Amino acid sequence: MTDQTATGRQLPDRLDNPVKSAVLSWESLLILVALAIFIANSFASPYFLNEWSLSDMTFNFTEKALIALAMALVIITGEIDLSVASIIALASTLMGLALQAGADTPVLVGVGIGVGILCGAFNGFLVTGLKLPSIVVTIGTMSLFRGVAYIVLGDQSFKGYPASFSWFGQGYVFWVISFELVLFLVCAVIFYVLLHHTNFGRRVFAIGNNATAARFSGVRVDRIKFVLFCLTGLMSGMAAVLLTARLGSTRPSIAQGFELEAVTMVVLGGVSILGGSGTIVGVVLAALIMGLVTFGLGLLNVPGIVMSIFIGALLIVVIALPILFRMWRQRKA
Amino acid sequence: MTDPILTLTGISKSFPGVRALHNVSLELFPGQVTALIGENGAGKSTLVKTMTGIYQADEGEIRVGGKVVSLPTAISATAAGITAIHQETVLFDELSVAENIYLGHAPRNRFGLIDWKTMKSEAQKTLDSMAAGIDAGIPLKELGIAKKHLVAVARALSVDAQVVIMDEPTAALSQKEIEELYVLVELLKKDGKAILFISHKFDEIYRICDRFTVFRDGEMVGKGFIKDTPENEIVKLMVGRSVDHIFPPRSATIGETVLEVKGLSHPTEFEDISFAVKKGEILGFYGLVGAGRSEVMQAVFGMTQIASGTMVLDGKAIAPKSPADAVEAGIVYVPEERGKQGVITGEPIFKNVSLPSLDKTSSRGFIRMAEEYKLARTYTERLDLRASSLSQNVSTLSGGNQQKVVIAKWLATLPKVIILDEPTKGIDIGSKAAVHEFMGELVSQGLSVIMVSSELPEILGMSDRVVVMREGLIIETLENKNLQPETLVRLAAGIAEGKAA
Numbered sequence: 111m112t113d114q115t116a117t118g119r120q121l122p123d124r125l126d127n128p129v130k131s132a133v134l135s136w137e138s139l140l141i142l143v144a145l146a147i148f149i150a151n152s153f154a155s156p157y158f159l160n161e162w163s164l165s166d167m168t169f170n171f172t173e174k175a176l177i178a179l180a181m182a183l184v185i186i187t188g189e190i191d192l193s194v195a196s197i198i199a200l201a202s203t204l205m206g207l208a209l210q211a212g213a214d215t216p217v218l219v220g221v222g223i224g225v226g227i228l229c230g231a232f233n234g235f236l237v238t239g240l241k242l243p244s245i246v247v248t249i250g251t252m253s254l255f256r257g258v259a260y261i262v263l264g265d266q267s268f269k270g271y272p273a274s275f276s277w278f279g280q281g282y283v284f285w286v287i288s289f290e291l292v293l294f295l296v297c298a299v300i301f302y303v304l305l306h307h308t309n310f311g312r313r314v315f316a317i318g319n320n321a322t323a324a325r326f327s328g329v330r331v332d333r334i335k336f337v338l339f340c341l342t343g344l345m346s347g348m349a350a351v352l353l354t355a356r357l358g359s360t361r362p363s364i365a366q367g368f369e370l371e372a373v374t375m376v377v378l379g380g381v382s383i384l385g386g387s388g389t390i391v392g393v394v395l396a397a398l399i400m401g402l403v404t405f406g407l408g409l410l411n412v413p414g415i416v417m418s419i420f421i422g423a424l425l426i427v428v429i430a431l432p433i434l435f436r437m438w439r440q441r442k443a
Numbered sequence: 444m445t446d447p448i449l450t451l452t453g454i455s456k457s458f459p460g461v462r463a464l465h466n467v468s469l470e471l472f473p474g475q476v477t478a479l480i481g482e483n484g485a486g487k488s489t490l491v492k493t494m495t496g497i498y499q500a501d502e503g504e505i506r507v508g509g510k511v512v513s514l515p516t517a518i519s520a521t522a523a524g525i526t527a528i529h530q531e532t533v534l535f536d537e538l539s540v541a542e543n544i545y546l547g548h549a550p551r552n553r554f555g556l557i558d559w560k561t562m563k564s565e566a567q568k569t570l571d572s573m574a575a576g577i578d579a580g581i582p583l584k585e586l587g588i589a590k591k592h593l594v595a596v597a598r599a600l601s602v603d604a605q606v607v608i609m610d611e612p613t614a615a616l617s618q619k620e621i622e623e624l625y626v627l628v629e630l631l632k633k634d635g636k637a638i639l640f641i642s643h644k645f646d647e648i649y650r651i652c653d654r655f656t657v658f659r660d661g662e663m664v665g666k667g668f669i670k671d672t673p674e675n676e677i678v679k680l681m682v683g684r685s686v687d688h689i690f691p692p693r694s695a696t697i698g699e700t701v702l703e704v705k706g707l708s709h710p711t712e713f714e715d716i717s718f719a720v721k722k723g724e725i726l727g728f729y730g731l732v733g734a735g736r737s738e739v740m741q742a743v744f745g746m747t748q749i750a751s752g753t754m755v756l757d758g759k760a761i762a763p764k765s766p767a768d769a770v771e772a773g774i775v776y777v778p779e780e781r782g783k784q785g786v787i788t789g790e791p792i793f794k795n796v797s798l799p800s801l802d803k804t805s806s807r808g809f810i811r812m813a814e815e816y817k818l819a820r821t822y823t824e825r826l827d828l829r830a831s832s833l834s835q836n837v838s839t840l841s842g843g844n845q846q847k848v849v850i851a852k853w854l855a856t857l858p859k860v861i862i863l864d865e866p867t868k869g870i871d872i873g874s875k876a877a878v879h880e881f882m883g884e885l886v887s888q889g890l891s892v893i894m895v896s897s898e899l900p901e902i903l904g905m906s907d908r909v910v911v912m913r914e915g916l917i918i919e920t921l922e923n924k925n926l927q928p929e930t931l932v933r934l935a936a937g938i939a940e941g942k943a944a
Contacts, residue, residue, distance in 0.1 A: 121823060123793075123816045124834035308808050309801040316798055319789040326746070326784045327852065328770035328799040386789050 136380035140395040147402045155409040163409075165286035169356065170408075171375075171401030172290040173349040174368055175394070178375040179301040180342040182393045185376050186305075186318045187335055188385030189244040193233060194346045195368035196255035201225040201350035203259040206268025206360040215275040222354070223347040229255060230343015237339060238332035244339075252369070259362040268360040279356025290352050297345070302390040310334070318385035367418065374425040375400055383429050446509070447472050448637040449494075449525070449606045454503035456489055463489040464500070464661045471606055471637035476628060478648045478669065479641045481658035482681055482897060487641055490658070491608055494639075495527045496520035507605065518547070524605035528595040528612055536584035541566035543583050544598045569597045573627060589620035596627050600634070607631055608639045613647060625651055643731050645674055645938050657681055674938060675929065682899050682928040690904030691883040697907065698722030701891045702774070702860050704743060707752035712738040713915040716752070720860060720891045725882060727906030727923070728895040730935050735915040736895045737779055740862045744776040745769040757859065770799055773859035777849050777866060779895075781842065785849040788838035792830060793819035795837050795848050800855045822851035827877055843874020850881065861885065862893045867901060879905060899928045911935055 132138070151158045158164075177194045184191050201222045208221045229251070236247040281289045305311035316324040317331050325331045349368075354360055379396035381388025400421075407417055447470040456464040464486045471477055481487050492498040494505070496514035504511050507523050514520045534543045542549075544566045552558040566579035575593045577586065583594065592612055599607045609628075613621045628651050631638055642648055648655065649669060656666040657680040665680040700719045707716040713735040720726045728736045742749045745763030754761050756772055763769035766776070778784035787795055796819040797804050804814040819833050826847040830840060837848055846866065853861060863882070867875040882905060886892055896902050902909055903926060911918045911934040918934050932938075 121820055121828070121830060122832045125832045126834070303809075307810050309805050309810065310808065312794065312798070312801060312810060316787050316790065316794070320783070320787045323784050323787045324798070326766055326776065326778055327787070328767040328856075330765060330767045 137389060137392050137395060140379070140392060140399065144395060144399050144402060147399060147406065151402060151406040151409070154406060158406070158409060161286045163405075165282075165288060165291075167401055167405040168288060168291045168294075170405050171397045172288075172294045173353050173356075173365075174371045174400075175375060175397035176294055176297055176345050176349050176352075177342065177368065178372040178379075178393050178397055179297055179390065180338070180345040181372050182376045182379065182381050182388055182390065183301070183305060183311075183314055184244075184338050184342055185373075185381050185383065186314055186385055186388050187338060188318050188321065189237065189335060189338070190248065190373070191230075191233060191244065191339060191342045192248040192369045192373075193229065193251040193255055194342060194349075194372055195365045196252045196259075197226055197229040197343055197346035198350040198353060198365040198368060199259040199362060200229060200255040201347050202354045202360040202364050203262050203268070203362065205350070205354055207262065209268060209271060215272055218271070218275055219278070219351050222351040223344060226343040226345070226347015226350060227340055228343070230340040230346070231336070233343070234336035234339030238336045256362065259364075263360070263362045269358065271355065271358055276355050276358055279352045279354070279358075290356075293348070293352070298390060298394050305390050314338070315386060318382075318387070370418075370425065371400065371421060374421055374428070377425065378428045382432070445472055445474075448508060450506040451490075451494070452504055452506075454490070454493060454500045454505075456493060456498060456500050462661055464493070467503070467658070467661070467663045469639075469656055469663070471639055472654070473605070473635045473637050474632050475653040476632060476638040476640050476651055478652040478655040479639055479658065480648065480655055480677060480681060482899070485658040485681075486661040487658055488610070489661075491527060491610055491639075491641070494520065494525055494606075494608060496525075521547070521602055521604075524603065525608070526599045526602055526604040526606070527608040527610060528592060528599065529610050534583055534591060534594060534598075537582060539580055539582055540570070540577055540586070540594055541579040543594055544569065544579070544601050546598075548602060566597070566601070569600055570594075573597060573600075573630060589623065592620075592624060593627070596631070599631075599636075604636065606637045606639070608641070610641045611643070612640075613642065613644065621647070643936060645677075645936055649674070678929050678932050678938075682932060690900075691880050693725070693883065693886075693905075693907065695723040695883070695886040695889075697724045698889070701757060702743075703755045705753045705755075707739065707742060707754075708750045709738065709742060709747065709915075710750050712747075713742075713912075716917055718910055718917065718920065720893055722889055722891055723886045724907045725886055725892045725894055725905050727902040727909040728893065728912060729897070729899075729902045729909055729931050730912035732897065733914075734912040734935065736912050737864050738915075739912075740776060740864055740893065740895060741778075743769070744774060744862065746776075770856055770858075773857075774862065775799075775853035775856060775858040775860070776862045777846070777853060777864060779864040779868065781845050781849065786837045786845050788836070790837065791834040792823065792828070792837055792840075792848055793833040796822060796852045796855060799852060818855050819851070822855045823847065825854070826851050826881060841874070843877070846874065846878060850878070854885075858890065860891045860893065862895070864895045865897065866894060867896075867898070899931060902931065903928060913937055 181191060181194065204225050205218050205222050208218055213221065233248055233251055236242050237244045278289060283289050283292045305314065313324065313329045313334055316327070316329055317334060321331055353365055357364070375396045376393055377383055378399065379388065379392035381393065403420070404417055407420070449471040451467065451469040454464055454467045467486070467490065469490070479487050479490070489498065493500050496517045496519050499515065505514060506512065507525070512523045514523060535546070538546070541563045545562050550558045550561045550565065563579050570577050570579055573593060573596065575590070575597065577590055577593060583591065586594065612624060628638060640652055652669050654666065655669055655672065655677065657664050657677060659681060698721055701722050703719040705717045708714045716739050718726065730736050738747065741747050743754065745765045745768050756774065761772045763772060763774070782788060787798070793815050797815040800818060804818055805811055816833055823833070828847045828851065829844050837845055840848065866878050882892055882894070894905060903923065906923045909921045909923055909926065909931065911921070911931060913935055
């Protein structure tokens with residue numbers, strides 16, 4: 111080790127053992143947690159260990175987790191998008207309007223996804239074009255998008271979606287494997303490759319670690335951030351299609367609180383809330399854990415309000431943990 | 444002769460890789476103004492921070508009124524009677540003038556709460572005694588920079604400071620405002636305060652200072668009375684350093700013009716900037732801090748937008764709208780603020796180096812790590828980077844090695860013009876020599892180098908030609924043949940040739 115620091119010649123690629131660092135990673139811990147909750151659930155309720163129960167369980171997280179995939183990239187760049195649930199409400203409302211105008215399934219899906227992308231582009235423009243802080247912009251658009259849905263719908267709802275449309279939220283591709291789960295897994299692979307194996311992903315991390323230095327290194331910071339907001343909009347639009355199809359109706363209160371759960375999945379998955387680090391594998395595992403926990407609590411007849419208390423507490427704990435850990439290590443040093 | 448109020452003896456202060464102050468002493472006398480003079484990086488601001496409790500000296504002692512004091516915090520420095528007025532005043536915009544003056548030592552009423560009435564009337568009394576013409580009740584943000592300085596002075600009076608440090612107080616002021624400040628300095632002198640006045644401008648130093656102390660490379664190299672010392676003697680003290688390392692010989696053959704900049708103007712920072720750099724040439728940019736050199740370079744690099752002007756690179760007109768455009772065209776920039784703008788701390792060396800070259804190391808947008816390691820190894824080894832592995836986090840490297848990472852990152856893009864902004868500021872001698880040697884290598888391979896530097900030996904040792912800037916304008920462009928350091932200092936500071944000679 112002595113002359114490794116003394117000479118600049120023949121620098122090795124890396125010194126740490128990749129296998130060892132994988133074993134000691136946050137993701138391994140998440141796998142253990144997921145297993146523990148899985149086992150606890152199977153003891154807690156006799157109905158849990160059943161393929162249809164487990165299949166139902168996946169519906170608890172797929173829509174939110176789709177958003178969390180894109181949200182992870184946004185948070186890694188140091189921004190945030192809190193308007194995702196309201197994008198779902200607006201996209202679902204406009205799908206309902208399209209339905210009343212006589213649109214068929216392909217048009218409905220196009221409207222849902224298109225509205226999502228437009229909403230995301232609007233957020234992206236406000237953040238990168240006008241240089242407004244994303245937390246303020248998306249709190250604003252959170253009220254704005256859902257407000258439009260309330261104006262259109264009032265206390266009414268849209269119903270009567272065609273069966274071919276409902277398949278997106280209720281259909282099964284194979285045995286107990288739902289279309290939603292398949293779509294989520296495909297998107298997870300795409301986002302994994304995008305974040306960890308492309309130039310784009312590398313630049314996303316660079317921006318999150320130091321946006322100024324990234325700009326000085328020739329990274330088009332604003333363009334990448336704009337694309338990420340559009341991508342989050344796109345995923346929210348997709349979630350709107352799935353959720354509307356699953357519920358079979360649109361109410362203005364649809365998807366209330368989704369942004370909280372999506373952010374919790376991202377942070378629980380090990381993405382730093384300050385930006386600069388995180389993995390898609392972690393986010394997928396966190397989504398699974400959230401699904402297992404909420405489904406388990408549901409089997410035990412725990413009321414919804416308790417679950418939202420639980421999710422709020424979980425969010426605070428996972429944000430606080432790394433900070434407490436760092437303070438503890440500094441005191442030790 | 445009176446005894447000094449404040450005495451510093453044997454003060455030393457080091458940062459990782461940098462020796463900022465070495466065995467420095469300073470005396471400040473009541474009712475006298477002492478000028479602290481030195482080039483950028485001579486250690487002036489470190490000394491001010493040591494005196495105001497922001498930094499702690501590694502060695503040495505500080506005496507106030509003959510008693511040794513320790514200044515672990517800014518509050519303890521205020522308690523010891525030391526206060527500072529900074530170039531950009533450190534006050535609170537949203538608070539009222541009176542609150543700013545009395546922040547931290549506001550008068551209390553019998554309930555222990557702030558006595559607003561007394562505070563406002565006392566503040567007003569102090570301001571009136573200075574003939575400041577400021578209403579103590581208005582929020583600070585409604586005042587201009589000159590009036591804010593007055594508030595800072597009033598604060599100094601209100602805490603009953605014995606020692607007032609003024610760190611380039613005139614840098615942002617107009618001539619009329621400077622005159623008003625001089626009146627205040629006289630007022631403080633009559634009040635028996637000891638004043639430390641930091642400035643680059645010789646006319647002010649000769650106008651209001653009684654004594655001077657000159658710093659160079661973190662050491663005290665001379666002191667005396669202003670009225671007994673001609674300007675050129677002080678200039679000599681400032682620049683006449685021992686040449687502690689030899690610059691590489693300039694052997695590159697200089698070719699035709701590569702980059703030509705014409706009439707570059709910015710609304711506030713610089714005006715009508717024209718220069719050209721040739722193949723194989725090192726073009727030095729000299730000037731004082733705030734002369735607009737970095738601002739010009741960042742405009743050339745597409746970081747800031749220009750109001751007017753043209754740039755021609757290799758015969759083709761370019762107008763970079765972002766650094767990404769500039770890098771594509773072949774212009775790269777090594778920024779002065781290494782930690783903030785240069786390296787991406789938190790990422791490993793190889794990712795820092797490959798970031799602008801990802802399009803080359805990847806295949807259809809997909810990362811190829813082996814290529815990245817290869818690229819990073821090639822360029823970091825050429826610069827003799829000292830690290831344990833290419834995956835080491837850049838934040839764990841010394842300043843000099845971080846600078847090598849930044850330079851390696853740009854060389855990998857195969858640029859035509861490389862702009863280095865204060866390339867060796869705050870890095871150790873060894874890395875300095877490596878960077879200098881490498882600059883020589885670059886130009887011999889046909890690159891063009893623009894080097895912004897405030898260090899005279901570096902400018903004189905490395906440049907083929909020197910552009911001198913002052914207050915956003917190019918004052919002169921000189922061939923570096925028998926160029927005297929005094930000439931450059933005079934041009935940069937605006938001292939007339941005849942007066943100083």
